[in-house]
Amino acid sequence: MRPATQDFIRQIVRDDLAAGRHASIKTRFPPEPNGYLHLGHTRAIWTDFGIAAEFGGVCNLRLDDTNPAKEDPEYVAAIQDDVRWLGYEWHDLRHASDYFEVFYLAAEKLIRQGDAFVCDLTAEQVREYRGTLTEPGRNSPFRNRSVEENLDLFHRMRQGEFPDGARTLRAKIDMASGNINLRDPALYRIKHVAHQNTGDAWPIYPMYDYAHSLSDAVEGITHSLCTLEFEDHRPLYDWCVDKVDLARHPELIAPLLDKGLPFEASKPRQIEFSRLNLNYTVMSKRKLMALVNDGLVDGWDDPRMPSLQGIRRRGYTPSALKTFVQRLGLSKQNSLIDFSVLENTLREDLDAHAPRRMAVLAPLKFVLTNLDEKHEETLRFANHPKDEAQGERNIPFSRELWIERDDFAEVPPKGWKRLVPGGEVRLRGAGIVRCDEVVKDANGEIVELRGWLDPESRPGMEGADRKVKGTIHWVSARHAVPAEVRLYDRLFSVANPDSEAEGKTYRDHLNPDSRQVVRAYVEPAAADAVPEQSFQFERLGYFVADRKDHRSTTPVFNRSVTLRDTWSAKA
Ligand code: ATP
Ligand code: MG
DSSP: OOOOOOOHHHHHHHHHHHTTSOSSOEEEEOOOSSSOOBHHHHHHHHHHHHHHHHTTOEEEEEEOOOOGGGOOHHHHHHHHHHHHHTTOOOSOEEEGGGGHHHHHHHHHHHHHTTSEEEEOOOHHHHHHHHOOSSSOOOOOTTTTOOHHHHHHHHHHHHHTOSOTTSOEEEEOSOTTOSSGGGSSOEEEEEOOOOBTTTBTSOSEEEOHHHHHHHHHHHHTOSEEEEEGGGGGGHHHHHHHHHHHOGGGOGGGGHHHHHTTOOOOOOOOEEEEEOOEEETTSOOOHHHHHHHHHTTSSSSTTOTTSSBHHHHHHHTOOHHHHHHHHHHHOOOSSOEEEOHHHHHHHHHHHHHHHOOEEOEESSEEEEEETTSOTTOEEEEEEESOTTOGGGOEEEEEEESEEEEEGGGBOSSOOTTOOSBOTTOEEEETTTEEEEEEEEEEOTTSOEEEEEEEEOGGGSTTSGGGGOOOSOEEOOEETTTOEEEEEEEEOOSBSSSOTTOOGGGOOGGGGBOTTSEEEEEEEEOHHHHTOOTTOEEEETTTEEEEEOTTTOOSSSOEEEEEEESSOOSTTTO
């Protein structure tokens, strides 16, 4: 059992429930469908869905689709897929665009209350009037339009009478506020663009703060959890919720009842936590999109991408990701996490759960001359050294084997424990062998080793425990299945690819060795893998059967992570 997680948000929820402020809690995860989810979103998903579940509440998946130009149903589908893959199920699936009619009625209410006005300033003028951090802004000359004129203009905006950018609907708050977000922020803008959910129905679209706060209120969200950059927006969030006051104005949500959507408006509370930032990667959707569009990676699900689709294909498991974010916990302090912390969590998870297999990535033939040409036997290997419940498997053994080229040295360096001419080494689970002959081609390249298997050293024999320095892995040449193995490494070769030092950008820091493809041989039980099954290839690392390309007849494996951290040594 994991210890119960403690953090400031859970404490607030606990207090709210204890004080009877809510009978039960409701959260939401609100991604904008303008790209694929990435590692950073895991923290938000774990927080939103995890807290709801821990306290017996529910969590909605809400697609925050108020910015039509960049949104696409492809992303909507991928987001659902990713949330489910992480092991979470939403209460209701909603789109912010489901509430466009409510937002519109709420805006009319704000106008009638004298809390909103139609403004004709251009974007540039609005900037000019806004003031700065040290100087107050100035009131728009359109701020004192009558309610009737505002209602009329707002209707005509909605009818599509005006071109993009000609007018905005603005909240009437305080142009002198120390918080610039409160200086009469825009609530609606004109944009004649089709929307992925509502088509051509709307030529005006609500702004983020307005739509987000009201969406939360409409859905009856009790705790609206988000990242720290929204802290300065909280006063505006509260302003929108309070001024519209959906909980006491059921007439505003009549359009939803007509659509059959259940209604339970609330006064939600926004709480911010710090973003998850990792070195050796970039996580903004915009930059990830550029990597894809410019062909620097093979799509959103390239196993080097920090997108959830990418790391899933890389062999990251939902349990490793959840352990990772749980260990980091939630705080108000922004920090940068070392990528090796993530990799170590994956190693730990796969070490505990992934069955072992043997694979040879750079094959060199080794012929055991004292075995008969037709010699063939089946050895039994444990699937996992620490987990008996995983059982055993058959491994064929015969006269000709593949071993790693790297496990043989004609002239060994100091401290070498593996095979040398005339030397002995243990073949994992099969006995002790000696190398008698090194066969070379006309160019002097080693093409084959020939040697002797000590018959007294076979498993179960008395000589099986005889001491030799090294143990190497192998596969039977006659039975091995050729496989494509993709050796992935970090996508960027520097810790901070986002730093724009010396006029460079993240594109200049791509790791040229982040993908290497080799023709390997794997034991039959590895070829039999189902897509997405993970293994430890003994002595090599953790690998996963590729989700898209793997077939038992033509196996394809991706390296998820090496056995040991090879990066901290470099740093
Ligand atoms: P990006 O900047 O990558 O485009 P975003 O914040 O615009 O990300 P959204 O789709 O709007 O992405 O995010 C949905 C939710 O996920 C938001 O609540 C946001 O705060 C949260 N989130 C996004 N990135 C991170 C991160 N790195 N760490 C924690 N939460 C995040
Ligand atoms: Mg966003």
